[in-house]
Amino acid sequence: MMPLFHRRPRIPAACLTLLLLGAAACTAFQPPESPQPPLEMPERYSLYSEASPADALNWWASFHNSELDALMGEALEENLTLQEAWARLKQNAALHKVTGSALFPTLSGETGAETTRREGNDTVNSTTDSVYLGLAASYEVDLWGRLRALNEAEGKRLLAGRADVETAAITLSGEVTENWVDLIAIRNELEVLDAQMKLNRTLLTALEWRFENSLVSAVDVLRQRKVIERQLSERPSLKEKESRLQNSIALLLGKPPGQAPAIRTTTLPELGPLPATGLPADLLAMRPDVRAAGLRLKAEEWEISAAKADRLPSLAITARARYASDGVESLFDNWFTNLAANITGPIFDAGRRKAEVNRAQAQAEERLAAYRRTVLTALSEVENSLSGEVTQQETVDALTREIETARLTLLEERNRYTQGVSSYVDLLGELKDLQELERKLVQAKASLIKQRIALHRALGGNWTRHLSPENTPEATAPFKTDETPKGASEKS
Secondary structure: OOOOOOOOOOOOHHHHHHHHHHHHOOOOOOOOOOOOOOOOOOOOOOOOOOOOOOOOOOHHHHHOOHHHHHHHHHHHHHOHHHHHHHHHHHHHHHHHHHHHHOOOOEEEEEEEEEEEEEEOOOOOEEEEEEEEEEEEEEEEEOOOOHHHHHHHHHHHHHHHHHHHHHHHHHHHHHHHHHHHHHHHHHHHHHHHHHHHHHHHHHHHHHHHHHHHOOOOOHHHHHHHHHHHHHHHHHHHHHHHHHHHHHHHHHHHOOOOOOOOOOOOOOOOOOOOOOOOOOOHHHHHHHOHHHHHHHHHHHHHHHHHHHHHHOOOOEEEEEEEEEEEEOOHHHHHHOEEEEEEEEEEOOOOOOOHHHHHHHHHHHHHHHHHHHHHHHHHHHHHHHHHHHHHHHHHHHHHHHHHHHHHHHHHHHHHHHHHHHOOOOOHHHHHHHHHHHHHHHHHHHHHHHHHHHHHHHHHHHHOOOHHHHOOOOOOHHHHOOOOOOOOOOOOOOOO
């Protein structure tokens, strides 16, 4: 008599392992090679500096102002835009863990109870109670590296998210410093305006006395009054700009309007020598936005590998162990196990998987173009800042010389007017020119300092890599962000 159940021949575990390893060895766990030619980088900037940029320097410390240092420290801790960037980084860290978990088996528990009731004729009924308790495990064998490619892609996005935080910090440092400089410049301009109004009132008093003694005409007095009225009309707009700048600083520090720290600095900072720019190729590592664009390009390249691997057969292994009984007291007396392996492969999907590969390749092309645009933009910003500072310094020097000449001209014109050689219109014209130049010089000096700020922002720097938020272990872990994507120059 044949047995009711018979055993099928088992495949030895060693044979199954060798089979899986051989299948896994067939895959090339590598991102696709970028066919585009490398991006050509210039050998040097127009204002070349042989010195390498500093590795860890808070660039605003070059202004030697403790008030600015305090503002920057508070902004880097309290700025809400930067806090948003940190929160996005935590999201990226969580997504990286989600994709990485697919590389490991999943284990779940199950338990339950069932009651089955059978009804027969009027006198025969039966009820069966059963209880079960078990474990279930599943695992997808990553034969072609699809899961690893997805994990690598998410890892690159995580690094890009950290670079985004650093980009936000660099932008924040520039905005805080620019608003601080603008506020000091506005107050200096107000001081110049007040000094000019005081002088003009003194001249008006002298003109009124001369008019009373029939030495000048009423037109001269009216002209002087008009100058004072025009200056009075300009003062409210300067006060409004001062208030706006104070509110902007408060916003950058994460505070409501009116609660920003008092700015007590009264003079614009003096600029030192130009910072070391290094080589243009240094921007690939020094600019976090360039690193972020390159890392997102790498992520898309890994997405192409994952999409291609998805077109190949997949192997999933499931295992289950369960205890079952008709009662709780004998629950662990009866148990069974089950192990299954399923190989599935696409036969017909209407071109969906192939279209996904094409989509991933198109996204990689978009990221490559974005990376190149970011690099070229960074180069352009450095060049513009270098040339802008040089030309702005020339403007400041020219205005300084022009003011000296205007003062001498005004002095000579005043002597001519006193001697009755020239009219008051000529004297007033020279006075107006000098006063306009004095205010223009204040604005030009502020613009010169902002050109230096723009240069520091354009150069980037490594100081942002030391930033870390509180209670964010995912973000404070060391990040390796010095990878250069394909399609970029590796010249240094």
